[in-house]
Amino acid sequence: MLSEYMGILSLNENTDNIKSLTKNRLIASIPIAGRYRIIDFTLSNLANSGIKNVGIFTQSKARSLIDHVSSGKPWDLNRKIDGLFVFNFGESNTNLKDIEMIRNNMEYLYRSKKKMVIISTSSMVCNIDYEAAAKFHEQSGKDVTIIYKKIVANNPCFKDCNVLNLSKDNTVIGVGKNITFSKQNANNDLTCEGSVNLSMDMFMLSKELLINLLNNCIKTGCWIDIKNCIYDNIMNLSTNAYEFKGYLAYINSVQSYYKANMDMLNLDINKDLFFSSGLIYTKVMDEPPTKHFSSSNVCNSLISNGCLIKGTVNNSVLSRRVSIEEGAEVSNCVIMQGCTIKSNAKLNNVIVDKNNVIEENTDLKGDTDFPLVIEKRSLY
Known part of the structure; x- marks a missing residue:
């Protein structure tokens, strides 16, 4: 169990292509699969790995999120020591990026006794074993480990996501964007060729390194969000990548949200997503049977x-x-x-x-x- 790790969830996510569902809520609190919310998957992955200290950095439109996560009881995070922390939910400035949000709450990092950090977004829906990823990270001796998944190139559900350029030993040597375009073959059929290493925007690093990166961002003003700071400093940090092989959905558009729900009707995907590396928990509503x-x-x-x-x-x-x-x-x-x-x-x-x-x-x-x-x- 990852007793030395803490989790940081940045909910400062791009809603340009999903505004019809985020008019009054965050992506993290959109209902999915009937009885769940999107954030349930990330919180459950952390809880299943034994992480008992989770900080959620959000801003406005967080009423439904606060109502859903409450004290964190469904994920065993309602604790006197450590537990679930939600920051900036009353912030009136909706243009704040996560660097500024974390800067306003640096005491949270300084007071925590945890030595390692997992940074994640909520929009990557999967069931991942963070223990295996943490073991890989610690054995590698690298500064940062980025979790990624191989996907078919040009997949429109992962449009504009970050992709990793990896060496033979899985060292990250560059970061680009997933460009989606269609290529016609001799029969004028649309085809997708090859694969790319899609970054899941999940990072493992020491708390000390994270604080140094944050202080550098604040001092120089060169970066406004932590993931771009890490990506832009790939050449200055020793960074490797851990491959995730399970089902992954990225909820960044109406189309990807709809496809993820339809995918869950597939029994194999449903078993992988809800049971493979631990159960997915959510707020209990005590409704009568259908x-x-x-x-x-x-x-x-x-x-x-x-x-x-x-x-x-x-x-x-x-x-x-x-x-x-x-x-x-x-x-x-x-x-x-x-x-x-x-x-x-x-x-x-x-x-x-x-x-x-x-x-x-x-x-x-x-x-x-x-x-x-x-x-x-x-x-x-």
Whole structure:
């Protein structure tokens, strides 16, 4: 167990391509797989590795995040010593980058007795064994270890992500961007060739080195976020890479969010994501079981507790307290908490955010690459 490690989660993430789902929330608190939030995966990975000190650096639009993580009890982080710390959630300046956010709370690092740090984002959804990665890092004797995954080149779900240029011994010698483009073969079919080493923006380093990097960033003003500071100093730091081989989804767009939910309907991916290196924990809501009426027809779907199903649900993900009335048809959809799909409504390739009511005889249809999004409805 990683008793000498602490976790730092930077939630200063790019929301340009997912604004319809982040209007009133952070990426970290978007519901996923019915009963989970995106941040659950990162917190569970840290907790499963025995890390008991986790700091979350966020800013505005954090109400739903604070409500969800609370004291950290689902991840065994509600402790008198160490535990879960959330910083800057009341910050009015939404342009703050993580260097400034951590600078305002440097006492957190100085007071901690932990010697090592894992820095991560919340938008990389996976089930990773940090113990194995930490062992690799410690045995290498390097300053920094970056966790990466080999992916097919040009994968649009990982557009603009950082990619690593590695030597034969897995030393990082350069960092670039994943450029997505399509190439036509002789038959004019679109193809993707080769693979790239996608950085998961997860770093392992000593707390002393992190403090030195932060002080250098503050002193020079050359960097505004810690990951770019590390990437730009690759030549000055001894840096290697640890390969992750499990399932990975990067939630940075509506398309990638939709695909991740649909992927979870695949049994092999579901087992890998929720059970491979430990369980994924979330806030317990104590809802009653879902009720399937005699008129219901459900196939290959994730249905959370508290739902009422009278219509047809196929290849879809339903959050808690969703009502599907008789005659309604829901296919290839993500329906979030508290929604009602009324009689004879037909939905295909649609993401319905919380508290929406889809009226009778409504016909909504999106595309697998560009799903239709119905934004969150305010309760008032």
